[in-house]
Amino acid sequence: xxxxxxxxxxxxxxxxxxxxxxxxxxxxxxxxxxxxxxxxxxxxxxxxxxxxxxxxxxxxxxxxxxxxxxxxxxxxxxxxxxxxxxxxxxxxxxxxxxxxxxxxxxxxxxxxxxxxxxxxxxxxxxxxxxxxxxxxxxxxxxxxxxxxxxxxxxxxxxxxxxxxxxxxxxxxxxxxxxxxxxxxxxxxxxxxxxxxxxxxxxxxxxxxxxxxxxxxxxxxxxxxxxxxxxxxxxxxxxxxxxxxxxxxxxxxxxxxxxxxxxxxxxxxxxxxxxxxxxxxxxxxxxxxxxxxxxxxxxxxxxxxxxxxxxxxxxxxxxxxxxxxxxxxxxxxxxxxxxxxxxxxxxxxxxxxxxxxxxxxxxxxxxxxxxxxxxxxxxxxxxxxxxxx
Amino acid sequence: xxxxxxxxxxxxxxxxxxxxxxxxxxxxxxxxxxxxxxxxxxxxxxxxxxxxxxxxxxxxxxxxxxxxxxxxxxxxxxxxxxxxxxxxxxxxxxxxxxxxxxxxxxxxxxxxxxxxxxxxxxxxxxxxxxxxxxxxxxxxxxxxxxxxxxxxxxxxxxxxxxxxxxxxxxxxxxxxxxxxxxxxxxxxxxxxxxxxxxxxxxxxxxxxxxxxxxxxxxxxxxxxxxxxxxxxxxxxxxxxxxxxxxxxxxxxxxxxxxxxxxxxxxxxxxxxxxxxxxxxxxxxxxxxxxxxxxxxxxxxxxxxxxxxxxxxxxxxxxxxxxxxxxxxxxxxxxxxxxxxxxx
Numbered sequence: 001x002x003x004x005x006x007x008x009x010x011x012x013x014x015x016x017x018x019x020x021x022x023x024x025x026x027x028x029x030x031x032x033x034x035x036x037x038x039x040x041x042x043x044x045x046x047x048x049x050x051x052x053x054x055x056x057x058x059x060x061x062x063x064x065x066x067x068x069x070x071x072x073x074x075x076x077x078x079x080x081x082x083x084x085x086x087x088x089x090x091x092x093x094x095x096x097x098x099x100x101x102x103x104x105x106x107x108x109x110x111x112x113x114x115x116x117x118x119x120x121x122x123x124x125x126x127x128x129x130x131x132x133x134x135x136x137x138x139x140x141x142x143x144x145x146x147x148x149x150x151x152x153x154x155x156x157x158x159x160x161x162x163x164x165x166x167x168x169x170x171x172x173x174x175x176x177x178x179x180x181x182x183x184x185x186x187x188x189x190x191x192x193x194x195x196x197x198x199x200x201x202x203x204x205x206x207x208x209x210x211x212x213x214x215x216x217x218x219x220x221x222x223x224x225x226x227x228x229x230x231x232x233x234x235x236x237x238x239x240x241x242x243x244x245x246x247x248x249x250x251x252x253x254x255x256x257x258x259x260x261x262x263x264x265x266x267x268x269x270x271x272x273x274x275x276x277x278x279x280x281x282x283x284x285x286x287x288x289x290x291x292x293x294x295x296x297x298x299x300x301x302x303x304x305x306x307x308x309x310x311x312x313x314x315x316x317x318x319x320x321x322x323x324x325x326x327x328x329x330x331x332x333x334x335x336x337x338x339x340x341x342x343x344x345x346x347x348x349x350x351x352x353x354x355x356x357x358x359x360x361x362x363x364x365x366x367x368x369x370x371x372x373x374x375x376x377x378x379x380x381x382x383x384x385x386x387x388x
Numbered sequence: 389x390x391x392x393x394x395x396x397x398x399x400x401x402x403x404x405x406x407x408x409x410x411x412x413x414x415x416x417x418x419x420x421x422x423x424x425x426x427x428x429x430x431x432x433x434x435x436x437x438x439x440x441x442x443x444x445x446x447x448x449x450x451x452x453x454x455x456x457x458x459x460x461x462x463x464x465x466x467x468x469x470x471x472x473x474x475x476x477x478x479x480x481x482x483x484x485x486x487x488x489x490x491x492x493x494x495x496x497x498x499x500x501x502x503x504x505x506x507x508x509x510x511x512x513x514x515x516x517x518x519x520x521x522x523x524x525x526x527x528x529x530x531x532x533x534x535x536x537x538x539x540x541x542x543x544x545x546x547x548x549x550x551x552x553x554x555x556x557x558x559x560x561x562x563x564x565x566x567x568x569x570x571x572x573x574x575x576x577x578x579x580x581x582x583x584x585x586x587x588x589x590x591x592x593x594x595x596x597x598x599x600x601x602x603x604x605x606x607x608x609x610x611x612x613x614x615x616x617x618x619x620x621x622x623x624x625x626x627x628x629x630x631x632x633x634x635x636x637x638x639x640x641x642x643x644x645x646x647x648x649x650x651x652x653x654x655x656x657x658x659x660x661x662x663x664x665x666x667x668x669x670x671x672x673x674x675x676x677x678x679x680x681x682x683x684x685x686x687x688x689x690x691x692x693x694x695x696x697x698x699x700x701x702x703x704x705x706x707x708x709x710x711x712x713x714x715x716x717x718x719x720x721x722x723x724x725x726x727x728x729x730x731x
Contacts (some may be wrong), residue, residue: 329480
């Protein structure tokens with residue numbers, strides 16, 4: 001973008017600086033994930049060794065179990081809600097908003113969609129679209145409360161979204177009772193089953209099908225990438241994330257951005273429960289999966305808010321879930337996979353920060369050296385270095 | 389250059405997804421056909437040593453280990469599990485040739501039903517739930533009958549003629565405890581009043597919140613109640629602890645003989661009795677039937693008559709009222725008294 005202006009009279013020295021900077025950037029971009037992976041493997045191996053187990057046998061078990069077709073189907077199906085949850089979190093992250101309320105948002109959204117879906121029976125596609133729209137609206141409404149409170153009363157979204165999680169759980173608890181919106185099924189309470197027409201399609205893979213919702217997840221990822229990187233809104237969003245005051249000064253309404261990005265984050269969160277609701281359970285009950293909102297935070301960190309990175313993160317997380325249970329079966333401690341997941345997130349965050357700082361220092365030194373070379377050639381000044 | 393990397397990353401991601409999505413490989417079960425490996429026991433949250441019914445189920449498998457020489461493998465649920473996790477656990481057992489595979493707790497109801505369909509040659513058992521399936525043994529207990537006897541004991545032991553019931557979660561299972569207890573009290577002494585309260589309307593946290601049970605018990609004691617029956621899993625410890633601070637107030641325990649539990653030893657002089665659910669008997673029965681090549685299937689009710697439930701006598705606090713309790717037990721077994729399952 002910046003090269004659009006014509007540069008007259010090329011300076012070979014400046015050109016060399018730019019070239020070596022690009023080369024460094026590429027090396028550093030590869031260095032960060034490699035460093036993270038190596039560190040995660042080393043630390044995980046130490047954890048295995050400390051618990052008196054052979055790490056290589058464990059990795060062997062995980063790799064072997066993960067490559068079977070049933071494992072792969074399981075992993076994809078588990079990764080779809082993880083990915084949607086990470087997207088919802090990432091929308092907030094891109095402008096320094098910490099939406100911890102994805103958990104409450106998706107549960108309330110799924111509950112509302114399930115309640116409506118159980119009560120009406122429209123023809124196929126219309127019903128599915130209606131339910132998805134309802135879920136997104138409810139998710140947006142719930143996160144919008146946090147956005148409004150932040151802009152009008154200055155309440156931190158971290159606090160409000162946590163509180164809204166608890167309130168969402170209570171609301172669901174109130175309505176999910178016999179005689180209200182739920183029916184009793186043994187010891188479980190759940191909403192009425194959705195009619196056949198609202199079952200989402202699935203890919204007939206072997207031995208179990210893959211959620212058709214994976215398509216929606218990919219579309220949502222593409223939309224996220226386009227919205228953040230290629231639209232005015234996305235630019236404003238990133239500008240606010242980089243510096244609120246600078247964005248404000250250049251004419252971006254920060255308040256409007258806070259509310260609208262919270263609404264978008266909540267709408268994305270509304271999708272999280274949909275693969276389960278429309279593809280597997282067809283009702284919202286006391287056993288509906290909870291806690292995916294928090295996993296989403298870890299995956300957004302892991303994927304560095306990048307749509308492809310988060311896809312890898314979600315798949316990795318699901319892979320660890322799947323193969324971790326296998327480890328337990330082979331006699332390893334059940335907690336070890338939780339430790340590995342935590343180690344990976346920490347390694348990624350730390351590795352990227354280390355590489356970023358190193359890159360910054362490298363760049364400063366290089367530019368300093370080149371400029372010094374230029375200036376000594378000019379023999380203009382030789383001031384002593386000022387120590388910070 | 390950056391663009392190239394980005395495109396490369398996107399391409400790898402897509403191929404990975406495409407490769408996995410087609411799932412062209414073998415499934416684990418196909419690659420690993422296993423023979424009989426032993427008994428698979430899947431616990432609910434809390435694990436083997438929950439002082440309650442997971443522990444009882446484990447005892448049943450250990451009996452089988454000793455008496456029938458079968459091998460046993462146990463796995464435990466994690467917090468915040470989904471249906472997919474439970475199904476994977478049960479499938480892992482079945483794939484590896486474990487038979488029978490037993491899920492402890494009603495959380496396994498749906499997953500047992502789903503997985504049993506995929507493994508028709510494996511016998512599945514589930515405690516406290518009645519999933520459908522030709523190869524499923526549903527083990528349910530007559531908690532209401534045991535609780536009836538607890539009601540008899542409470543009515544006879546209460547000096548204030550006020551007794552209380554604390555339930556962990558207001559679901560069908562815990563309502564059976566409440567219904568039996570209330571009926572037992574009423575039939576023994578119509579003048580005695582029963583107050584029944586729940587910790588949570590429908591949150592499973594009620595089975596793991598001792599502080600809430602403690603507060604509930606304190607409130608009941610303040611209102612003059614002097615026998616409290618708590619059916620709330622791990623939360624029960626909180627109510628027993630509160631009761632132990634008040635002289636002349638009795639606690640009635642649940643699931644296991646709580647008088648004998650090391651964790652509650654310091655309060656045991658306040659534990660009148662416990663309604664014991666013999667999950668071990670049921671689990672042992674299933675394993676034995678499998679070993680005899682006649683695996684149990686369908687619903688099996690473990691009631692008072694079949695020693696599925698009983699009233700613990702440790703501590704000897706109910707020795708003086710034993711004749712009355714025996715009389716009540718006899719009436720239930722003979723069918724003269726029908727205990728209701730809902731309050």
